[in-house]
Amino acid sequence: MLKQAIRNLSLSLFFLLTSPRVFAQYSWNFPEPVTPMALDTLHVHNKFMLIVAAIFIVVLAIMIYSLIKHRKSVGHQAVADKAPSTAVEIFWTLIPFAILLLIDFVIMGIPAYHSVVMMEDTRNESDMVLKVTGSQWRWQYEYMGNTEKGNQNGLEDAKGIKFVSNLSTPQEQMDGTITPVNDPERPYLLDVDNRLVLPVGAKVRILMTSTDVLHNWWVPQFGSSRLAVPGFIRETWVQVDKAGTYRGQCKELCGKGHGYMPVVVDALPKEEYKAWVVAQKEAISEASAGADKEWTKEDLIAQGKIVYEKNCAVCHQVSGAGLPPAFPAITGSKISNSPIFGEDGKYLPDSHLDRVLNGIRVMPAWKAVLNDTEIAAVITYERNALGNSVGDVVQPAQVKAARQ
Amino acid sequence: MSTTAVAHHDEHAAHPTGIMRWLTTTNHKDIGTMYLTFSLIMFLVGGCMILGIRAELFQPGLQLMKPDFFNQLIGVHALIMIFAALMPAATGFANWMIPLQIGAPDMALPRLNNWGFWLLPPSAILLTLPFTLALFGIGDGALATGWTFYPPLSIQGGIGVDFAIFAVHLLGISSVLGSINIIVTLFNMRAPGMTLMKMPMFAWGWLITAFLLIATIPVLAGAVTMLLTDRHFGTHFFDAAGGGDPILFQHLFWFFGHPEVYILLLPVWGFIPQILQTFSRKPMYGYKAQVYSFWAIGALSVVVWAHHFFTAGMPVPALLYFMYSTMAISLPLAVLFFCWIKTMWRGSMSFETPMLFTVGWIILFGIGGLTGLVLADVAADAQYHNSYFVVAHFHYTLFAGGIMGIMAGVYYWLPKMTGHMYNEKLGKLHFWLTAISFNLTFIPQFFLGLAGMPRRIPDYALQFAEFNMISSIAAFVLGLSQLIFVYNIISTIKGGKKASDQVWEGAEGLEWTLSSPPPYHSFSEQPIVK
Numbered sequence: 001m002l003k004q005a006i007r008n009l010s011l012s013l014f015f016l017l018t019s020p021r022v023f024a025q026y027s028w029n030f031p032e033p034v035t036p037m038a039l040d041t042l043h044v045h046n047k048f049m050l051i052v053a054a055i056f057i058v059v060l061a062i063m064i065y066s067l068i069k070h071r072k073s074v075g076h077q078a079v080a081d082k083a084p085s086t087a088v089e090i091f092w093t094l095i096p097f098a099i100l101l102l103i104d105f106v107i108m109g110i111p112a113y114h115s116v117v118m119m120e121d122t123r124n125e126s127d128m129v130l131k132v133t134g135s136q137w138r139w140q141y142e143y144m145g146n147t148e149k150g151n152q153n154g155l156e157d158a159k160g161i162k163f164v165s166n167l168s169t170p171q172e173q174m175d176g177t178i179t180p181v182n183d184p185e186r187p188y189l190l191d192v193d194n195r196l197v198l199p200v201g202a203k204v205r206i207l208m209t210s211t212d213v214l215h216n217w218w219v220p221q222f223g224s225s226r227l228a229v230p231g232f233i234r235e236t237w238v239q240v241d242k243a244g245t246y247r248g249q250c251k252e253l254c255g256k257g258h259g260y261m262p263v264v265v266d267a268l269p270k271e272e273y274k275a276w277v278v279a280q281k282e283a284i285s286e287a288s289a290g291a292d293k294e295w296t297k298e299d300l301i302a303q304g305k306i307v308y309e310k311n312c313a314v315c316h317q318v319s320g321a322g323l324p325p326a327f328p329a330i331t332g333s334k335i336s337n338s339p340i341f342g343e344d345g346k347y348l349p350d351s352h353l354d355r356v357l358n359g360i361r362v363m364p365a366w367k368a369v370l371n372d373t374e375i376a377a378v379i380t381y382e383r384n385a386l387g388n389s390v391g392d393v394v395q396p397a398q399v400k401a402a403r404q
Numbered sequence: 405m406s407t408t409a410v411a412h413h414d415e416h417a418a419h420p421t422g423i424m425r426w427l428t429t430t431n432h433k434d435i436g437t438m439y440l441t442f443s444l445i446m447f448l449v450g451g452c453m454i455l456g457i458r459a460e461l462f463q464p465g466l467q468l469m470k471p472d473f474f475n476q477l478i479g480v481h482a483l484i485m486i487f488a489a490l491m492p493a494a495t496g497f498a499n500w501m502i503p504l505q506i507g508a509p510d511m512a513l514p515r516l517n518n519w520g521f522w523l524l525p526p527s528a529i530l531l532t533l534p535f536t537l538a539l540f541g542i543g544d545g546a547l548a549t550g551w552t553f554y555p556p557l558s559i560q561g562g563i564g565v566d567f568a569i570f571a572v573h574l575l576g577i578s579s580v581l582g583s584i585n586i587i588v589t590l591f592n593m594r595a596p597g598m599t600l601m602k603m604p605m606f607a608w609g610w611l612i613t614a615f616l617l618i619a620t621i622p623v624l625a626g627a628v629t630m631l632l633t634d635r636h637f638g639t640h641f642f643d644a645a646g647g648g649d650p651i652l653f654q655h656l657f658w659f660f661g662h663p664e665v666y667i668l669l670l671p672v673w674g675f676i677p678q679i680l681q682t683f684s685r686k687p688m689y690g691y692k693a694q695v696y697s698f699w700a701i702g703a704l705s706v707v708v709w710a711h712h713f714f715t716a717g718m719p720v721p722a723l724l725y726f727m728y729s730t731m732a733i734s735l736p737l738a739v740l741f742f743c744w745i746k747t748m749w750r751g752s753m754s755f756e757t758p759m760l761f762t763v764g765w766i767i768l769f770g771i772g773g774l775t776g777l778v779l780a781d782v783a784a785d786a787q788y789h790n791s792y793f794v795v796a797h798f799h800y801t802l803f804a805g806g807i808m809g810i811m812a813g814v815y816y817w818l819p820k821m822t823g824h825m826y827n828e829k830l831g832k833l834h835f836w837l838t839a840i841s842f843n844l845t846f847i848p849q850f851f852l853g854l855a856g857m858p859r860r861i862p863d864y865a866l867q868f869a870e871f872n873m874i875s876s877i878a879a880f881v882l883g884l885s886q887l888i889f890v891y892n893i894i895s896t897i898k899g900g901k902k903a904s905d906q907v908w909e910g911a912e913g914l915e916w917t918l919s920s921p922p923p924y925h926s927f928s929e930q931p932i933v934k
Contacts, residue, residue, distance in 0.1 A: 025867035027855045030787060037783075044784050052774035060767065063745050067763065070684075071753045078686040078752040100738055104731040108781065112727060115783030120720050173465065174863060180464045182866050188464060190865045213557040214650060216715060216790065220856035225786045227716040229651060230556060231644020234717040247865075251790040251858035253550045255557060256471040259861030326472075326544050326562065362560055 031221050034242045034267070038223025040115050048108060055103075119224065122235040127155050127202035134208075134215030134228035134250065135364055137257025137314065139165045141196050144207070155202055156274040160284065164369050165192045166310050167260045171318070174260070190247040193310065195264045199273040203239040211364060213255060219248030219263050227252060240267040257314055291372040291396040297380065300393060304381025307374045311366070312382075320386030326362065331387035340379075340394065347402050352379055353394065357402060367403060372396040427522070430514030431924065432499045435521050437821075439496030440814075442524055443489050444890065447807070449532070450484035451883050453477045458879040461872050466863055474862035475548035476564065480531055482551035483568065486668065487575045488528050490802070493810045494671035495520075495582050498610050500821060501675075502586065504915035504922060505604040507595030507931040512588040520581040527574035534564040550860055552657060553628060555642035555650050559635055566635070569628045576621040583614035595914070597933035601695065604913055605688065608695050609674025612702040613667050619706065620660040620667075627656035651716050658709035666705040668802060670698060672809035673740060676762055678913070679816050680744055683759035684751025685910035690743035697736035697743075704733050714785045723782045730780035737773055741766070756908070757831030761812035764839045765804060772800030775850075790860075793853025796846045803842060811838070811889065818893065819907045823921040824900035830892045837885035844878030 029046075033039040070076045084092070127150035133140040145159030168191050173180045180188040198204055208217060210228035218225035219238075226236040240246070248263040268276060309318060315327040322329035330336050340351045347353040356375055359365035366375060376396040383390040419425050426438060457477050460468045469477075499517065503510055511517050531546070538545040547568035549558045558565050590611050594603065603611075631653065633639040640646020642653045673694075681688040688694075710718065710726040718726075744766055753759070775797040779788050788794055811834075819825050848871035853859075857868045864872065903920040914933075918926050 026851070026870045027867070028851055029854050031856060037786075041784050041787050044781060045778070045787070048778045048781065048784065052778060056770060056774055059741065059745070059770065063748070063763075063766070066745065066749050066751075067753065070749065070751050071755070072685070073754065076750075076752050078684065079750040080686055081689050081746070096738065096742065097735065100735055104734055104777075105728065108777075109728065109731065112781045112783060113724065115781070116720060116723050116727070119783050119786065120723070176465045176467045180866060188866050189863060213560065214554055218856075218858070220787065223783075223787060225715050225789060227651075227713070229644075229649075229716070232649070232651075248856065249858050249861070253475065253554070253557065253860045255560070256475065256548070258475070259471060259858075259863050 033221060033223060034240050034244070034246065035222045035224070035238050036241070037119060037238070038221055040118065041223040044111055044115055047111070051103060051107065119236075122205045122237040125149060125203055126205040126237060127153055127199075128158070129205045129207065130196075130198075131207045131209070132217050132228065133368075134210040134212075134217065134254070134261075135369065136212050136255050136362070137250070137261040138167075138311070138369075139192075139196075139215075139217065139250075139261060139263060140369055141165060147205075150202065153202070155199060155270065156277045158277045158280070161277065161280045163194045164311075165194045165196065165264070167191070167262055168193045169260075171313075187247065189260065190249070190262045190264065192262055192264045195245070195266045197266045197268055197273065197276050198238070198240055200240055200243050200267050200269050203237060206236050206238065208234040208236065211368060212362075214252045215250050215254050215261070216252035217248075217263060218251045219246050219265060221246045222248070222265075225251060240265070243267050243269050260314070287371060287373060291400055294397075295373075295376070295393075295395060297384070297393045300377045300380040301384055303373065304377035304379070305385065307370065307378040308381050308386075311370070312378065315362075320382070320388075330382050336382050336386075336388050337390055340392070341398075352383065353399070353402055357399075372399040372403070375399045428518070430510075430518050432503050432511045432514070432517065433821075433922070433924065435511075435517050436496045436499030436501075438521050439492045439499060439524075442521075442528075443493035443496060443810075444893070446484050446488035446492070446528060448886070448890070449528075450481050450489055451886060453481040453484070455880060455883050457481070458876040460862060461864070462876040463873065464864060464866055464869055469862070471862040472548055473545060475550070475860065476535070476546040478860055479547045479550045479568075480535075483531055483547075483571070484528070485802070485807075486551070486664070487572070488524065488531070490668050490806050490810065491575075491579065492524060493807075494610075494613070494668070495579075497606070497671065497675070497810075497813055497817070498582070498586055501817065501915060502589060502607055502610065503593070504918065504926060505607055505913055506590065506593065506598060507914050507927050507933065508589060508593035509925060509927045509930075511585050512593055513585045516581050517585055520578045520585065523574045523578040523581075527571040527578070530567045530571035530574065534562075534567050537563075552661070553631060553653070554657075555631060555634065555653050558631055559642065566632065569632050572628050573625055576625045579617050580621050583617040586610050586614045587618075595927075595930050595933045601692065602933060604674075605677050605691065605694060606671065606674035608698055609670040609672070612698045613670040616663045616667050616670075616702055616705065620663045623656055624660035627653055627660070630656075651713070654713045654716060655710065658712040659706070661712060662709045663702075663705040665798075665801065666701055668806050669809075670702070672765075672806060672813070673698070675813050675816070676765065676809060677744060677747060679758050679762045679812055680747045681912070682816070682908045682910045683756065683762075684748050684753050686747070686751045687912075688743070689746035689749075690739070693739050694743050697739045700736040701733060704729065704736070708733065711780055711785070713789075714782050715789045727780055727782050731777065734773070734777050741770065741773075754909075756815075757826070757828060757835055758812045758816035760832060760835045761808055761815065764835065765808045765812060768800055768804030768808065768839070768842070772797060772802075772805050775800065788853060790858055791853035792849040792857045792859055795859045796849035796853060799846050799849075803846075808838065808842075811835075814889075814893065816908075817915075818896055819903035820915060820918075820920050820922070822897050822900075823903055823919075824896050825903050826892050826896040826900065830888055834885060834888040834892065837888070838882065841878045841881035841885060845875050845882055848872070848875045848878075 030042050033042045126147055128146045129144035131142040131144050142162040143158035146155055146157045169189050172178050208226050208228045210230040212230060215228040216225055217228060222238045224236045224238055226234050244267055246265045250258060250261040316322045316330050320330040335352050335355055340347055340353045342348050356379055357367045373396040376394045376399045379394045420428060429435060460474060534543055534546040537543050543563040546564040549561055590607055630641040634641055640648040642648045642650045677688040708726060708730045711730045779785055779797060815831055852868055852871045857864055905920055906916045907920060914931060
């Protein structure tokens with residue numbers, strides 16, 4: 001393993017040194033700001049950096065002068081400091097204090113005050129409300145609808161649209177099997193299956209929460225970041241003023257998948273946003289129709305494989321072997337091989353369906369994340385693949401009933 | 405140890421030899437040596453952990469370790485560096501030097517002192533044992549929450565969290581015992597004539613540190629105990645489902661955690677002016693101003709804690725209060741910088757290794773302080789928070805401001821402790837390699853943070869590749885240069901040019917009136933300070 005690692009390291013060093021064009025994406029400052037908040041932050045940052053750099057250079061210059069002039073090797077004799085008169089001492093103490101007070105609380109403090117007030121003003125003038133839920137290790141987005149102002153502005157109301165956004169970088173790039181692919185359209189570790197879509201120019205009030213541990217929803221170009229706290233709602237807001245795709249990451253350590261829960265936002269002009277909303281709503285009504293029909297075992301397994309690999313494989317592994325002891329195997333496990341429903345047709349406690357719907361300890365409660373069809377499909381897949389062959393089928397309608 | 409010369413004194417204190425001497429010793433110099441040795445060993449252990457991290461971050465993709473192991477390394481690295489390397493180093497100096505500087509025969513509470521030290525090795529074992537246990541299939545490794553233990557992640561975690569909680573308890577008890585000892589010693593055992601305002605600056609730094617430790621360590625101990633009962637005994641302090649709040653833990657943790665920064669730095673601020681006056685050959689400037697600044701910083705440090713989690717969500721008045729109070733720390737800190745530079749000004753400076761480290765320390769710690777001023781801004785902090793910008797910032801304060809300061813102290817006092825001069829050429833080489841590779845490690849991390857790289861991620865997007873590679877290479881140079889330090893210390897203990905009693909031409913203070921090395925029992929008769 002070490003040998004392979006050394007080979008990998010030296011190979012990549014070679015590639016990095018020989019093909020700078022491919023990797024030359026570094027930058028020296030914040031990325032281009034696209035919200036009022038990020039713009040403000042960039043200005044504040046640049047200004048403060050200039051101030052502290054100036055302080056640093058002045059002090060350093062004085063010190064270096066002393067280091068050169070006042071050294072023993074050039075024959076400089078130490079001159080004892082004389083105690084100054086009280087008046088002089090007070091003067092020389094007050095002047096630097098006044099300068100520092102000015103820098104801290106006026107030059108830096110006053111703009112900082114306005115930034116804070118702006119950052120925390122999530123409600124006034126907002127056009128729509130979005131709920132962002134962090135889970136290990138994915139983001140869930142739910143459109144809570146327009147405000148009155150949003151309706152007046154003719155913003156298409158996206159209320160009811162709700163989806164999960166997972167990392168979509170292929171596993172073999174992440175585990176070192178192959179070198180990460182440099183694809184600007186689907187950047188390594190910063191691409192997801194379902195992107196959050198926001199209308200350009202609308203002030204979006206974001207309600208933030210979590211289902212398990214702390215997460216932090218952060219897009220550097222938006223300039224806002226807020227902790228997602230389980231059991232509490234936190235607020236922030238964004239107003240994306242420029243159409244485009246913006247990427248960020250979770251920035252609160254949230255377990256082993258912390259590096260693997262990116263945020264990708266598509267900011268669309270109002271008309272395109274409207275088209276997207278209409279298409280999403282159609283898809284929702286199709287899916288709810290799907291939940292009522294009878295599915296074949298093959299369709300469920302095929303659908304379940306997709307759901308499994310997207311949501312479950314990060315802990316239980318693609319093979320179903322799990323990562324014991326923290327993440328048990330699905331293959332041959334008691335839960336995935338014992339009956340789900342009792343004689344009365346209701347699901348049994350600690351059955352497969354109970355576990356997937358409600359979770360336990362680190363296992364999330366998937367009823368909040370997956371729809372009926374997805375839960376039915378993934379359970380059917382787990383019982384009839386991954387080395388298990390129970391043979392039964394769970395229908396979406398049964399999941400729907402189980403939710404009540 | 406030159407026992408023959410002082411056999412007269414030692415008759416009544418014949419001590420066992422071999423390992424029993426070290427296990428049972430109550431001598432402040434022995435205990436100081438043990439603290440410093442322990443600190444050096446743990447510095448290397450913590451360093452190896454972070455080199456594992458830097459190797460993994462050398463290039464995108466996972467090559468060496470799984471994310472879970474990565475998370476364990478970062479948290480344990482921090483706990484070891486803070487609690488087992490920096491703090492014991494400062495305590496080691498306190499044990500060695502405070503009695504010598506104030507003309508006392510020993511610390512006031514010698515047996516407590518012994519116990520304070522011997523709590524450390526078990527807690528270091530508790531911290532690292534889960535790694536070994538995991539190899540045998542017991543548990544899933546060490547604490548994987550980062551050193552901050554934030555729930556609910558730490559409630560989810562495995563036995564590593566419990567081990568770390570108990571390690572923190574032991575370390576806390578050790579620190580509180582050490583602090584009580586230092587306070588009692590300083591208040592009761594100063595030489596006649598040495599008023600508080602004539603006390604050496606190092607003693608002042610430690611006095612404030614000791615009070616801060618006693619004030620804040622119990623809060624940390626309480627917080628991690630609440631975590632323990634949440635984990636195992638069904639309480640809900642940090643669980644919203646039971647009426648608790650995860651953010652409560654952050655308040656409790658940082659009520660300890662922010663003063664902790666000053667706990668690590670104040671002892672260093674104590675001996676830095678002493679080194680400066682020695683090598684500038686003139687008395688330190690503004691003794692009183694420095695003492696008052698210590699007070700001010702000590703007081704401010706316990707009222708600014710929430711700036712560590714501005715992004716957690718707080719009412720606007722709270723945000724403003726914590727922002728402005730944090731900025732206020734720049735005032736007393738600026739006084740200190742002014743006094744340090746004024747001490748050098750119009751002196752007659754020479755640049756032996758301790759002075760080199762001190763000058764480098766002032767510059768690099770200055771960068772840490774100034775970036776800290778910017779971080780206090782709530783709006784900008786939303787961007788900096790938990791990004792590599794913060795990682796770079798606190799390594800400027802804690803590696804440059806802490807560890808490089810400790811290194812200055814080691815070179816400064818090693819001749820006094822061992823009676824031998826260290827190898828000056830190797831010392832200077834060590835300084836230049838450390839200073840340059842340190843900057844090359846952490847300057848790229850400022851830019852990584854600005855570009856949007858979060859901390860504590862095991863793998864990163866491709867736009868972060870170049871800076872991470874530079875940082876990793878420099879980190880390995882930084883790590884390897886410390887072997888020079890270790891070699892230099894060991895060879896100085898073994899032999900070398902005899903050091904004079906005063907050691908340095910400009911050194912002043914009671915410790916320099918004793919022989920080098922000082923007798924096993926010093927100041928059996930108290931000196932008089934005029």
